[in-house]
Amino acid sequence: MDTRTLGATGPRVSALGLGLMGMSDLYGPASSAESIATIHAALDAGVTLLDTGDWYGMGANEMLLRDALKGRNRDDAVISVKFGVLRDPAGGVNGIDNRPASIKNFLTYTLRRLGTDHVDIYRPSRLSPEVPIEEVVGTIASLVQAGYVRNIGLSEVGAGTLRRAAAVHPISDLQIEYSLISRGIEDEILPTARELGVGVTAYGVLSRGLISGHWTKDKTGQPDFRSHLPRFSGDNLDRNLALVEELRRIADAKDVTVAQVAIAWALSRGTDVVPLIGARRRDRLAEALGALDVVLTTDDLAAIEAAVPADAAAGARYDPSQMALLDSERA
Numbered sequence: 001m002d003t004r005t006l007g008a009t010g011p012r013v014s015a016l017g018l019g020l021m022g023m024s025d026l027y028g029p030a031s032s033a034e035s036i037a038t039i040h041a042a043l044d045a046g047v048t049l050l051d052t053g054d055w056y057g058m059g060a061n062e063m064l065l066r067d068a069l070k071g072r073n074r075d076d077a078v079i080s081v082k083f084g085v086l087r088d089p090a091g092g093v094n095g096i097d098n099r100p101a102s103i104k105n106f107l108t109y110t111l112r113r114l115g116t117d118h119v120d121i122y123r124p125s126r127l128s129p130e131v132p133i134e135e136v137v138g139t140i141a142s143l144v145q146a147g148y149v150r151n152i153g154l155s156e157v158g159a160g161t162l163r164r165a166a167a168v169h170p171i172s173d174l175q176i177e178y179s180l181i182s183r184g185i186e187d188e189i190l191p192t193a194r195e196l197g198v199g200v201t202a203y204g205v206l207s208r209g210l211i212s213g214h215w216t217k218d219k220t221g222q223p224d225f226r227s228h229l230p231r232f233s234g235d236n237l238d239r240n241l242a243l244v245e246e247l248r249r250i251a252d253a254k255d256v257t258v259a260q261v262a263i264a265w266a267l268s269r270g271t272d273v274v275p276l277i278g279a280r281r282r283d284r285l286a287e288a289l290g291a292l293d294v295v296l297t298t299d300d301l302a303a304i305e306a307a308v309p310a311d312a313a314a315g316a317r318y319d320p321s322q323m324a325l326l327d328s329e330r331a
């Protein structure tokens with residue numbers, strides 16, 4: 001497994017990370033046994049970076065990870081945890097809480113659910129207007145000092161916030177959506193991360209399955225978070241799936257799959273970018289890992305760029321209420 005270092009100060013991790021969210025939440029039913037088998041297969045293949053959130057499945061995702069790590073060497077995993085999203089009993093999102101006492105409380109529960117004495121990377125899921133980023137990072141820094149956290153990460157923040165955060169404590173990585181059809185970070189956020197020595201853990205590399213080559217129109221509408229996303233709806237879906245067919249021509253010519261082209265493209269953005277792959281099954285994981293062997297030539301990259309220009313996506317990446325929570329989308 002190739003490895004990459006997260007930022008100037010972060011840990012060395014596998015070139016592809018595994019995101020566990022869909023194993024417990026948001027993407028429809030998933031099998032716990034197959035999810036654990038997928039985590040085992042990832043670890044066996046040399047994947048070290050495992051990303052979760054305390055609110056994914058209201059703690060269930062962390063407990064799934066604890067079960068998967070039983071009998072394994074804890075130090076083989078770099079566990080990244082997001083906190084701060086509040087849920088309601090119906091499963092909805094009910095605000096963001098980044099207050100210092102809450103962060104300490106969240107971490108305490110996380111450590112218990114994970115069955116570990118430290119989290120490798122701890123990060124707020126979203127910025128909250130009530131608590132300045134300096135206070136959030138300062139609070140996590142005190143948890144680093146105390147030995148409960150090893151590195152501080154961020155999620156979906158813009159360049160200005162990244163700069164303010166990095167002035168308080170080194171930031172290992174910014175977790176943010178980045179894919180062939182979500183390229184908003186290229187103008188300002190990615191250059192700022194590079195200037196500050198902050199790595200990027202890219203999520204949505206397959207646009208939540210939309211550009212995986214496996215998405216079909218009949219899947220939208222099932223009880224699944226994605227049925228509320230603009231890119232998966234109406235005419236937008238038709239236009240986005242047409243882009244996938246353009247990619248499929250390129251993939252077929254290289255005798256690889258659409259998902260592998262999309263992941264290889266993300267890997268080609270720089271050694272400071274680590275794609276987080278949302279595989280929930282071993283066959284999907286195997287396909288994703290195959291992207292590590294895909295070499296994209298200059299001609300391939302030009303053909304991909306022509307097939308899917310930077311602003312080609314139809315629809316915003318979240319619905320308006322969720323977009324409003326994204327510091328990264330503020331001018």
Ligand SMILES: NC(=O)c1ccc[n+]([C@@H]2O[C@H](COP(=O)([O-])OP(=O)(O)OC[C@H]3O[C@@H](n4cnc5c(N)ncnc54)[C@H](OP(=O)(O)O)[C@@H]3O)[C@@H](O)[C@H]2O)c1
Nearest residue numbers: 019020021051203204205206207208209212278279284287
């Ligand atoms: N910081 C944030 O705001 C944020 C937001 C979202 C996610 N994340 C993190 O990023 C991780 C990745 O999630 P994502 O939604 O961005 O993942 P993604 O990789 O863009 O999409 C995952 C979806 O694509 C499907 N898929 C089809 N072929 C696949 C293949 N070969 N490999 C992997 N998946 C394939 C998956 O499996 P099925 O076909 O089985 O459904 C799943 O439904 C999450 O688990 C989470 O840890 C972070």
